[in-house]
Amino acid sequence: MTTVTTTDQLAAFCEIAKSxxxxxxxTEFLRERTYYSKLCLIQLAVPPASGANGEGGAAVLVDPLAKDLSLEPLYDLFRHKATVKVFHAARQDLEIFFHDAGIFPxxxxxxQVAAMVCGFGEQVGYETLVRKIVRANLDKSSRFTDWSRRPLSDAQKSYALADVTHLRAIYEYLAAELRKSGRDSWLAEEMAVLEDPETYVTRPEEAWLRVRTRSNSPRFLAxxxxxxxxxxxxxxxxxxxxxxVYKDDAMIELASTKPxxxxxxxKSRLLLRExxxxxxxxxxxxxxxxxQETRDLPQPDSAEPGRPGNPALSDLLRVLLKAKSDQAGVASKLIASAxxxxxxASGLRDLPAxxxxxxEVFGNDALRLADGQIALSAKGGAVRVVPVTG
Incomplete structure (x- = not known):
């Protein structure tokens, strides 16, 4: 198990990867004690027969905590468009690289997204794909260890390497399935979202939109x-x-009590002592x-996602989504959320769905259903779309 601790070692491996x-x-990272993820380990693997001298099938661990190690050779590899960069559930990994260097592979x-497109279910886990595609089992005992401590144990290293070695076979299988089904463009749309900087930018003035509360009072929301x-x-x-700083429940209490x-x-029951x-x-x-003093009061939008305007239509759309996702062999959660x-159902139309x-898969028929142009019928275990006439 090779652990890369110098810039020269990293550059040598990345040159092999470019071919x-x-x-x-x-990656392995910690986020329990920080706002931004602390990068602790990077795992890389290339397929067999890579490299000018036939080297390949190699996998390495890169220690970003090593003194004087620069990740620039890795970022140069990320810019190299002839080599596909394969991740599983990439969002958190990409967030780290974006905040560290402003770069996307x-x-x-x-x-994970490809597996959902190929009918493996909702947000399928890496372990499931290893079992179903590679026919192997993973030892997950090191999953929640402290990756910032050095030296890493052999068990940690083996666990980390397995996350990229099995990924080679998974990628090759899923890429072939996408080509066979002609759904490469579907995946490309999803990757464009992951490569959009807006996906990883959290603006303080928009943070309140993620807080769940039952009150729609404009002053409370302000x-x-x-x-x-x-x-x-x-x-x-x-x-x-x-x-x-303070948790959501304490923040909701503060908005209600107005200290x-x-x-x-x-007098707060939920606010931390500090x-x-x-x-x-x-x-x-x-x-x-x-x-309390602002005149710019938030106005709850009846068409805001999550605020049903027509519960009966919402239920019909759920039935349609289930039927369409089953028919296409795509995870329904990837198509549309509840x-x-x-x-x-509330009339909002500016949605990815x-x-x-x-x-093509769902949205066009969803709009036709909302406009009363089609109805749904059930026969046996199948749901059919029926045009409405007259």
């Missing part, structure tokens, strides 16, 4: 917006988890005040 049709990539292939804005900016600036001073903060004084306390009080269906390959 290969693809390279498989995975090109071209990109995500085996205070919540300011509290979420402060928390996100504070966590980003100090690279600490949001929960270390005016530190004495009021001391947040009742100092910079965080000052930020909370300023956010509550700003939310919130998407509610949004369509209604464009691109999703429109």
């Amino acid at each position: 290969a049709p693809y390279v498989t990539v995975d 090109e071209p990109l292939f995500d085996t 205070i919540l917006r300011e509290l979420a804005r402060f928390r996100e900016a504070y966590a980003q600036d100090r690279d600490i988890p949001r929960s270390r 005016a001073d530190e004495a009021d903060l001391g 947040a009742r004084r100092g910079d965080i306390a000052a930020g909370i009080l300023a956010a509550v005040k700003a939310g 919130a998407d269906l509610d949004a369509i 209604l464009s691109g390959w999703r429109a």
